Amino acid sequence: MEVNGVVLNMWVRDKLKIVNVICVMFVFGFEFAVYAESAIPNRYVVEVEFKTTADLEWLEDNGFSVDSVEGNKARVYIPVDALGLLEERGMYPTIVGYDPMPLEKTPPGYHNYAELTSALQQLANDYTSLCRLMSLGQSVQGREIWALRITDNPDIEEDEPEFKYISTIHGDEPVGTELCYLFAKLLLENYETDPRIKFIVDEVSVWIVPLMNPDGREAVSRYNANGYDLNRSFPRYPEELNAFYYDGGYPYLEGRQPEVYHIMRWSMDHNFSLSANFHTGSLVVNYPYDDDGGPSGVEAPTPDDALMKWIATQYAIHNPSMYSSSQFPGGITNGAAWYVVKGGMQDWNYRFLGCIEMTIELFNTKFPSGTFIPSIWNSNRESMLSYLECVLRGVRGLVYDRNTGEPIWAKILVKDNAQPVFSHPRVGNYHRLLLPGEYDLVCVKEGYIPYRIFGVVVEDGLATRRDVPLSNGDVNNDGVVSEEDVDLVVNGALGLESESITDVDGNGVSASDIQAVLNVIEGRDIGLFP
Known part of the structure; x- marks a missing residue:
């Protein structure tokens, strides 16, 4: 009896599946003949109950598109020949639609491609400025x-x-x-x-x-x-x-x-x-x-x-x-x-x-x-x-070469946050979205001394501006980084040169600027955050 019961259950389930398909075909007007002419393969839209989240990953890994999940139910797009695969997995699908959707069943009141094209062209023509x-x-x-x-x-x-x-x-x-x-x-x-x-x-x-x-x-x-x-x-x-x-x-x-x-x-x-x-x-x-x-x-x-x-x-x-x-x-x-x-x-x-x-x-x-x-x-x-x-919001600014004024494509990092943002390669502007607070940032670019932007206060409003004049260590702009540049930075630390010239790392003129230029000369890495 148990075997017969299993066989009977399987028979009933198969019959129900056939009835389900027939009902959906009736609702959509027997559109398979129309779909066969489309370049897009026919698919069912189905709802399934899943036992564990491993079932969801199985669906995605098998090329089925999970469209939505609520509780233990998922709406999934599957090929028309995949019903059996879901059943073997223990997920018995209920067909709720077709893809592509029959065109005559499409709700009105939307732009099609040609109408959208015309509408967008009209906007562009009406607002040329x-x-x-x-x-x-x-x-x-x-x-x-x-x-x-x-x-x-x-x-x-x-x-x-x-x-x-x-x-x-x-x-x-x-x-x-x-x-x-x-x-x-x-x-x-x-x-x-x-x-x-x-x-x-x-x-x-x-x-x-x-x-x-x-x-x-x-x-x-x-x-x-x-x-x-x-x-x-x-x-x-x-x-x-x-x-x-x-x-x-x-x-x-x-x-x-x-x-x-x-x-x-x-x-x-x-x-x-x-x-x-x-x-x-x-x-x-x-x-x-x-x-x-x-x-x-x-x-x-x-x-x-x-x-x-x-x-x-x-x-x-x-x-x-x-x-x-x-x-x-x-x-x-x-x-x-x-x-x-x-x-x-x-x-x-x-x-x-x-x-x-x-x-x-x-x-x-x-x-x-x-x-x-x-x-x-x-x-x-x-x-x-x-x-x-x-x-x-956040922090924004321009990154540029301090000697030439040219924009630089660079990376901007926030201390204790692994996610960088980048400046625009042609304009040099960066925009780091941040919540209100105080932050330490650093801007890095190969061939330049890292520029530190410490203690930046972000308000609950428009972005705080901090521009970044990157230096390659050539303080006197003679085309080479040498001991003459080190001397200028030393003089700056002693108050004998302009701070704007000799602050190469953005952290105020100090021993860190001297070390940064020496590191460039000697080919050593420069730390980002002290």
Whole structure:
């Protein structure tokens, strides 16, 4: 009887699975014939119950995209032939949708690719003094990945922080595209009349990429036209993500999906300090790390954990539904504590470029009716402004060669914090986001004496400015570092020379300056923090 019972249970389960598939096909109008013509492979969207977080990692390791987790339930995108694999694992899937979504089932009230292109071009034409529209490159199917730059001098790279909003890396999550467009309109249309917005546009280089996955958006699919989940397609930690770009980290651009390649190349060419990418399917601000090698459900804090929680809260606190979440206290979560994502965009930005990026889930429904857009915009408008304004906090300045005045691409470190930031290679400006407090910083560049910026007080407001005139030890600017330079620094310590000339390490003229120049002559390393 026990054997027969097992056989009967298996028979019943198989029949239920068939009924489930038939029901879903009925709901979606028997669309498999339409899907077969798409370049994007057919997939089910399923809900599963998992026993342990090891099941979540098994899903990701097998190429299935975990989309959301609540309690012991996960929503997952799987190939249509993978139902049996999940059942063998003991996770019995309930089919809740298809990918791609049938086009006639797509809710109205959204820009498609052509309409978005026209709308962005209109903004660029109407506000020529404030914005530029450019393509970062083309998608698999040849659609442009548009980027809108909004700032007071859009043709000039200035001493100002760079910020970016990116949306719809998953093509079936277009709410963020609409919010990015509305946000661009908000900045441009209110520049002349709203002092707050004018200050943002004057002081920040704002970049908006409203549609990273245009092919997926047109097909109403999570994936790009090659069938890749783009938010699993960035370099992975630790095998491909183990050093900063500045420190010689290999970018691993080759073999990337076109959309990922263009975003990576563009980000590497700039110096973004803060970023966010928009999704739907939940309601939360997700901050790094998404993956530090540990399991799902366990916090994976960065060196900037307290800062990230504060920045995430600046978004969530202005969105009442998000902030009052019963699943996520305060409307925020550490990425890995929710579920591990490997090959995601936000960790790549932080680990490779030093840019803080967060993943913002805007609405519990993946693709709601367009009639919800005005209310979603009202819930997120202040959040988007407040989050952006965080880029203006901390410590900022210019790094330059004290003899030539030329900008320098350098690394800025904070004492007792392993995470660096970097100055802009063409402008020399750096922007280190920090919470209010007192900090010791040091700026380093090969071939130059480390410059110490000690006792910097960061207020609860705009960034404290500390410029960095780096010296290679050539105090008299004769082209060589020699005993004559040592003599000048000695005289400076004795009060016989100008302090501005002989303070080569930023810590006031002292014996440390003499030792620093001697170390340059003798080829010895110079300590960063005493």
